[in-house]
Amino acid sequence: MDMQFPVLPKDEFVLYATVCAVRNGGDEVGRHLLGRLKLTLNEPGTPGYVTSRGNINPDTFHVYEKYTGREALRSILLARNSRTSRPPGCSLGHLHRSP
Secondary structure, rough: OOOOOOOOOOOEEEEEEEOOOOOOOOHHHHHHHHHHHHOOOOOOOOOOOEEOOOOOOOOEEHHHHHHHHHHHHHHHHHHHHOOOOOOOOOOOOOOOOOO
């Protein structure tokens, strides 16, 4: 799946994603997101990371990540890509800039 992102701001911004697991796959995705949280706590350039699980559909998660800038995101994604892979059945949703 090829995703086209808008041009990201040079300065601080927020990414918001809706992650949907395959049916009854929420626990696996939840474990993956918890592992992401542990990695994110050690990543410079990511001052905020919040994940919540859907209370109506437990196979849906909402993820909020705050970055200090475009270069921070770029270096983090390169590092993440070399360390871990996305669990099966995940799809990314919305992308928003912070005000």
